Amino acid sequence: DAGITQSPRHKVTETGTPVTLRCHQTENHRYMYWYRQDPGHGLRLIHYSYGVKDTDKGEVSDGYSVSRSKTEDFLLTLESATSSQTSVYFCAISMDSSGNTIYFGEGSWLTVV
Amino acid sequence: GNSVTQMEGPVTLSEEAFLTINCTYTATGYPSLFWYVQYPGEGLQLLLKATKADDKGSNKGFEATYRKETTSFHLEKGSVQVSDSAVYFCALRDNQGGKLIFGQGTELSVKP
16 A cells, blocks of 8 residues: 555545545655546646745635645645535655656545535 | 537447457547546546556556557457446547546446
């Protein structure tokens, strides 16, 4: 296992509430990613980070923000959750941005009611 | 932009059948290519990868060859088992931030 811990693993929340998902890694990898997985869409990138306090948007970033104050932690925040954000969220890490493998966490199941 | 297209599922096979899951890509340059597997309720695990043209990745009886001329990275296995039932994702490593761009995934179901 790649030393990635996601929390919480399962959460049910109400529409309009803020939600924060945490990704913690013990590998000291520079790159971290947040993806969401939905039926028929595969995995789509939300945001990624290429270092402490260095982040950039992915293809489905609207409604999400991220922060990375330490190498080991990458937080994903839904400022005001909507039902369309019901999904499975995966964190991933990589040593670099080229051919090395990207490793995935176990996922966080989020339901917005 | 870069993209990955893989055959739609679900694919249902009998045990010991031959498996092919097609994957083609569109990309500038020659990105690294990957196959990931996802078992029910779990995260994605790397199955195999290839980092340059004509490389063959292999693992657990699965193989895929990086074909530059056909921009393809088809996954094959000579004899599938029930335990191979999972969703398989083809992906390329984008040179912007090194992010993975995924195909839609192909669900494989192997019957005894």
